[in-house]
Structure formats: structure tokens, C-alpha cells
Amino acid sequence: MKVVTGVVGNDIHVVANRLIDLSLKARGYEVFNLGVNTYLEEFFDACVETGADILLISSLNGEAEGWSREIKTLKLRYKDLDDLIMMIGGNLTVGTGDPQTIVPKYQRYGFDLVCHQIDLNTGLDMLQDFIAKRDYSKQKESA
Numbered sequence: 761m762k763v764v765t766g767v768v769g770n771d772i773h774v775v776a777n778r779l780i781d782l783s784l785k786a787r788g789y790e791v792f793n794l795g796v797n798t799y800l801e802e803f804f805d806a807c808v809e810t811g812a813d814i815l816l817i818s819s820l821n822g823e824a825e826g827w828s829r830e831i832k833t834l835k836l837r838y839k840d841l842d843d844l845i846m847m848i849g850g851n852l853t854v855g856t857g858d859p860q861t862i863v864p865k866y867q868r869y870g871f872d873l874v875c876h877q878i879d880l881n882t883g884l885d886m887l888q889d890f891i892a893k894r895d896y897s898k899q900k901e902s903a
């Protein structure tokens with residue numbers, strides 16, 4: 761499966777991005793890594809160009825909270841992204857945040873998987889479970 765990844769906004773924290781790239785490749789994904797300082801349009805353009813199955817966004821300085829509000833409206837401008845799995849993780853707010861508030865907020869923005877301060881491997885396990893469940897329900901629908 762193809763994954764587009766990167767760090768959203770004016771965020772230069774690069775270490776997690778490198779680890780995510782390596783970990784995704786180790787799990788067999790084909791990775792298109794846009795690196796740090798990436799804007800939403802660039803993520804969606806790359807998803808269309810590569811035919812990505814998954815968009816995995818990181819935010820470490822918490823800027824994602826501002827950018828993510830625009831996601832639903834922006835995504836409507838793109839065709840063929842209906843099946844795109846949208847995942848976000850890292851530090852999803854500025855300062856300390858309570859996951860019980862943060863997770864539903866990002867789900868309303870349109871993310872399928874929200875990993876606020878969740879360890880990378882746990883997050884990638886969640887992604888695998890999500891894909892397995894989605895494939896299973898698709899199979900059931902077509903049976």
C-alpha cells in the first residue's frame with residue numbers, strides 16, 4: 761500500500777518523520793515522504809499524483825490544530841480521494857491536551873485515526889487493524 765507522509769505546517773521537527781519513514785518501509789508500505797514544513801495542498805496533490813491509499817500526517821509543535829480545520833473543505837476540491845485513509849499523530853495541540861477532547865475534535869475534521877501522543881508502533885498497529893476491518897466490511901458488502 762502507498763503512504764504519503766510528512767510534517768504539517770511550519771514545523772521543523774524532523775526526527776519523528778525519519779522514524780516514521782523507516783518504520784513504514786519496514787512494515788512493507790511504499791512511502792512518499794514530503795518531509796517537514798508541508799502544507800495541506802501539497803499533501804493532497806501528492807496523494808492524487810501517487811494514488812496513495814493512506815495519508816499519515818505528523819505534527820510536533822501542535823500547529824496541526826489550526827491547519828486541520830480546513831481539511832474537509834480542501835479535500836472536496838480533489839477527486840478520487842474518497843477511499844483515502846487519513847491518519848494524524850504526534851503532539852496535536854499546543855501545550856498539554858486531553859485525548860478525550862482532542863481525538864473527537866480531529867475525527868470531526870475528517871481523520872479516521874488520531875494518535876495524540878501515542879507511540880509510533882502502537883499507531884502503526886492501529887492502522888493495520890483499521891485496514892483489516894475496512895477490508896473485511898468491504899468483502900461482506902460485496903458478498
Ligand code: B12
Binds near residue numbers: 771822853
Ligand atoms: C529536538 C526538538 C526541537 C529542535 C528540532 C530539531 C529538528 N530539526 O528536528 C529545535 C530546537 C529546532 C526545536 C524547535 C522548536 N520546538 Co521543539 N522540541 C524538540 C524536542 C526536545 C525533541 C523532539 C524530538 O525530536 N523527539 C524525538 C522523536 C523521535 O520523538 P517525537 O518527536 O515525540 O515523535 C514521536 C511521537 O510523537 C510519535 N509520532 C510523531 N508523529 C506521529 C504520527 C503518527 C501517526 C503516530 C502514530 C505517531 C507519531 O512517534 C515518534 C517516534 O516515537 C521536543 C521535546 C520532547 N522531549 O519531545 C520539543 C518540542 C516538540 N518542541 C516544542 C516547541 C514549542 C518548539 C518551538 C516552537 C520552540 C520555540 N519557541 O521556538 C520550536 C518550533 C520550531 C518549528 N517551526 O517547528 C514543543 C512542542 C509543544 C507543543 N506541541 O505544545 C516540545 C514538545 C517541547 C515542549 N515540551 O515544549 N525543537
